[in-house]
Amino acid sequence: MTTAVLWLRRDLRLGDHPALAAAQDCADEVVPLFVLDDVLLGPAGAPRRAFLFRCLRDLQERTGGALRVLHGRPQDVLPDLVRRVGASNVHISTDAGPYGRTRDAAVAAALGEVPLLDLGSPYAVTPGSLTKADASPYRVFSPFFRAWQERGVRGPAVAEGPVRWTDGGVPTVAVPDDPDLGPVELPEAGERAGLARWREFADADLADYAEQRNRPDADRTSQLSVYLKYGCVHPRTLLSDLGEGPGPAAYRRELAFRDFYADVLWHAPDTARDEVQAPMSGLSYDTGPEAERRWEAWVTGTTGYPIVDAGMRQLAGAAWMHNRMRMVTASFLTKDLHLHWRRGAAHFLALLRDGDLPSNQHGWQWVAGTGTDPSPYFRVFNPVRQGREHDPDGAYVRRWVPELRDVAGAAVHEPWLLPGGVPTGYPERVVNHADERVVALERYAQVRG
DSSP: OEEEEEEEEOOOOSSSSSHHHHHHHSSSEEEEEEEEOOHHHHTTTTHHHHHHHHHHHHHHTTTTTTOOOEESSSHHHHHHHHHTTTTEEEEOOOOSHHHHHHOOOOOHHTTSSEEEEOOOOSSOTTTTSOOOOSSOOSSHHHHHHHHHHHOOOOOOOOSSOOBBBBTTTOOOOOOOOOOOOOOOOOOOOOOHHHHHHHHHHHHHGGGGGGTTTTTTTOOOOOHHHHHHHHHOOOOOHHHHOSSHHHHHHHHEEEEEEEEHHHHHHHGGGGGGGSSSSGGGGOOOOOSOOOOOOOHHHHHHOOOOHHHHHHHHHHHHSSSSHHHHHHHHHHHHHIIIIIHHHHHHHHHHHHOOTOOHHHHHHHHHHHHHHHSSSGGGGOOOOOOHHHHHHHTTTSSSHHHHHHHGGGGGGGGGOOGGTTTTTSSSSOOOOOSSSSHHHHHHHHHHHHOOO
8 A cells, every 4th residue: 555645735625736636646545734834824914824724624624534734844744754654755736935945845855765746836837937038037027928828727637536535543733723813704714615706706706807806895806815825726727717808818817917926936035025126125215203103004094095094994804905905005105104015015914814925025016116017116006096996986995994984975085175174083194195206206216316
């Protein structure tokens, strides 16, 4: 009887799983494993940890209790487990993140003659595999997207026959209890829930996605990001279901953006913290007591700009934020409050249930003007204009900012212009956007010459 180990990380599903199919093909039985790694669990916020733990409980049930959950350093846990179960190989999905690559190299070395076999990744196109004709990486999305489309994406991986799971006689630790989430309610976790959400979105909202995706008041995005983050659903599965038309085309482009940011990080791991555009590291940011007061107003959703405050309160109350609002709130922090993008990116990762390092860090850099786009610093989002355009009747603001629920229509986006002034309980503006836009552009000019 031959045994293989399937070491799960960001691929918490049983369908469309190349590494699982490979393990099944080369062994009589498969030991599924998840390692509770403090290096990853420590920085993860409560929503991400809770969703992860719920995914693990779902997988324990679906593997008939065979899933082994062990705690420790992977380079210590894997060799010990392999020895105890007599495994001939270990199968993984490729992890293209900076820590994941270092960790997997350490595990491969610790396993010695037992191979660590990687197949598949959490992305439609594996990071690092798509380059220009001269083998250099892409730094701008549009040419990457053209190459991504020309290359195409393989169909879903299909395993032959049922998996013969085994626990290998190895004791497992209990999946930790969920951390306290306060008022946050997470969506149902696991592969079945992710696929059900995809079918619901595809049937009801995909056709109109191109028109509706920038409307936070409509609430008609897929909200599959958390399932993609943990690999409950693979983007290949979604792409195989997409038909033609503006909605599917727009959704396909968003999945390609996810691949693009992962590719950028693969080629330049330091950009998780450092500016993609090196000259922009000299950009001036504010510090001191007044800067900290403004930071606190941004974090608590009390800036006096309703669309910004609604986005930040959605983040705190739902552990999620509409993508348009992520851009609006990020622009306000970096270009109106003149605070460093790294602070905002870290705050997002601490609160988001779908906090994904490549998309989060490079999304922030794009908005801050330090990232992959050649000249985004000129794009200073006007919070009033963004509110009127993407929340035209003010429904999104009134949903998340109760102090303004009695203000009708689009007037909610400029409460300082109301006849009676700003409603009781809602703050005055922390800054004047028009003035701070000038400051932002002046600072950009100093860096760029």
